[in-house]
Amino acid sequence: MTLRVKNGIMHLNLLNIEYRRNFDMNPLLPLDQFVPDGEARQHADGRLYLYGSLDVPGDDSYCSCRYRVFSSDSLTHWTDHGVSFSTSDGAAGEFEGNRLYAPDCVCKDGVYYLYFCLSNGREAVATSGSPAGPFSDPVAVIGADGDGIDPSVFIDDDGQAYYYWGQFSLCGARLKENMRELDMSTVNRALITEQEHGFHEGASVRKHNGIYYLLYTDISRGGASCISYAMSRSPLGPFTKGGVVIDNTGCDPKNWNDHGCIAEFNGSWYVFYHRATNNSCFSRRACAEPITFTADGRIPEVEMTTQGTQGPLSPLPVLEAGRACLLSGAAYIESRLEQGVYQEYLSHIQDGNWAAYKYFDFGQAAVSGFTMAAANGRFDSVYSARVELRLDSPDGTLIGTLDIPPTGGWTDWRDFSCPVQPVQGRHALYLVFHGDLGRLCSVKEFHFIA
Known part of the structure; x- marks a missing residue:
């Protein structure tokens, strides 16, 4: 040379x-895709699917009227499955015209349920026969609709599904068998709170070695920059705060929030989170880092890296x-x-x-x-x-x-x-x-x- x-x-x-x-690193997705609020799920086909909001660079508001799904069989190469659901194409019925905030997606009996919340405070679910969508026939989640943001769904080992939603004070309840309605007799409106746990928004629930982990956006360090976790032996608590998993402070001068999950993929665990870019809190990108569990079930805090899920x-x-x-x-x-x-x-x-x-x-x-x-x-x-x-x-x-x-x-x-x-x-x-x-x-x- x-x-x-x-x-x-x-x-x-x-x-x-x-x-x-080098391509296999953070941020995870193609550079023209801004996907915050990630929920990662490994479905029956063995692929890990990433669901999230969709930011529009240059916009001055969070999210957009579309969701886009990506999947990977390696966490290094991602497939863009295109728009999975939209409130701007005339197919969303009563939910048409509102921005789509953070979603979640689970599978039960071969049906994939996409839970979503809207900028007007409504919460709903659409369905598909594919983990990538498209999702259709949206209906309100009875018991939570109009009551908050950021839905999360967890299906326990016995098949019982639980629904979590809210801001500042997290609500949780059992889902009925139809996956569209809450059992209101089980509602807890203060699973975790801002005052006790630093809870801001963005709940996400997983289970590992018999412990239920409730991930959430935490404001304990001054801004909504941390993804922290609380632990319980029951899906509806009580939950005890464990600590911070990752803090995205320093990713951008105007960074404000973080939102994500932990997820298992092929036996290893990762935290999925987002970073702000473009000197804006409205242009956020999906990232991931490997995590570990200590003998007593705690998750040591990890740092943001360029390498991401792969080695140096x-x-x-x-x-x-x-x-x-x-x-x-x-x-x-x-x-x-x-x-x-x-x-x-x-x-x-x-x-x-x-x-x-x-x-x-x-x-x-x-x-x-x-x-x-x-x-x-x-x-x-x-x-x-x-x-x-x-x-x-x-x-x-x-x-x-x-x-x-x-x-x-x-x-x-x-x-x-x-x-x-x-x-x-x-x-x-x-x-x-x-x-x-x-x-x-x-x-x-x-x-x-x-």
Whole structure:
């Protein structure tokens, strides 16, 4: 591989050379799909199906009038099954015209039940013979309709189904055999509460080794950024708070909430959650991380990563800068169509900002250089941006420094390279930015050179 040198800076034309890229990582789905509030279920065909809301980038409200279902047999390659249900095509009857908030989907006796809530507070269920839908014939959930948001359904080992719903104070009850009506004699309107458990919304129930785990959006750390869990020996409680499973603080400057579940897939357990992007709380993406259980049934808190459900990444393939799992300062992940392809990049970077990528395995790669596709919208050569490559923290070991001189536009990409110090083992990479005059640069992608 030949690097060319201009003005003392090594350049490599990434855009004209094909590299094997990392794809099996966070966020999980294609970059033009924004699916928050994920409920993951492994159904009878062995595939894991991901149900969630559907955000529209650039919108100023949560969710949309459509649901879209994705599935995977590996958690690395996802199939887009298209729109599974809509309230904007005339087929939703009395529920037409309202935005669809967080859903859940379970199977009983060969029928798949899609439970959903709407922006006007209604709750309903539609059915299908397929886990991917399309779902049709929606009817109100009698006993919960008009009473809250974020339905969750759990079917116990004996076949009894339970329904959970609400905000601030969680309600729960048995579902009748028709799966459309609550047994009102079993209703508990305070399974967990904001005051005692930090419960905000987004309940989800699973069972593992005889313990019922109630996952929920937790505001105990100041915002609705945590997915926490409570534990019980009964599906209707009482529940005792266990702790935080994951906290998405730091994924975007305007991040507000988190919502997801834990799910078993082929014997392993994962937490599914979402991250905000685009400097907006209305453009959220599905992500996942592996979790474990301690001997006493607790779930240790896990961190957000770039690698997601798979092992550490190779440092050699090209990595999109939008895969950052943590951001600081004004920097955020911005989206745009570029030559007909949906792209994301790191944007609006200022002095002292950083972006983190966790984790890389340098054990099999004797890296000697680093290359970045970046842009600097300034025209005066005085205003170069400087990028420090640090390991494991913003103040960690410095392994290289890269300069990004003006390119004439904030998406006028050029390729810049620098040598790096030898690295061994598993490390997080922090890109730390420095410079003057506010906005410094944008970053599209990067990779290490062996």
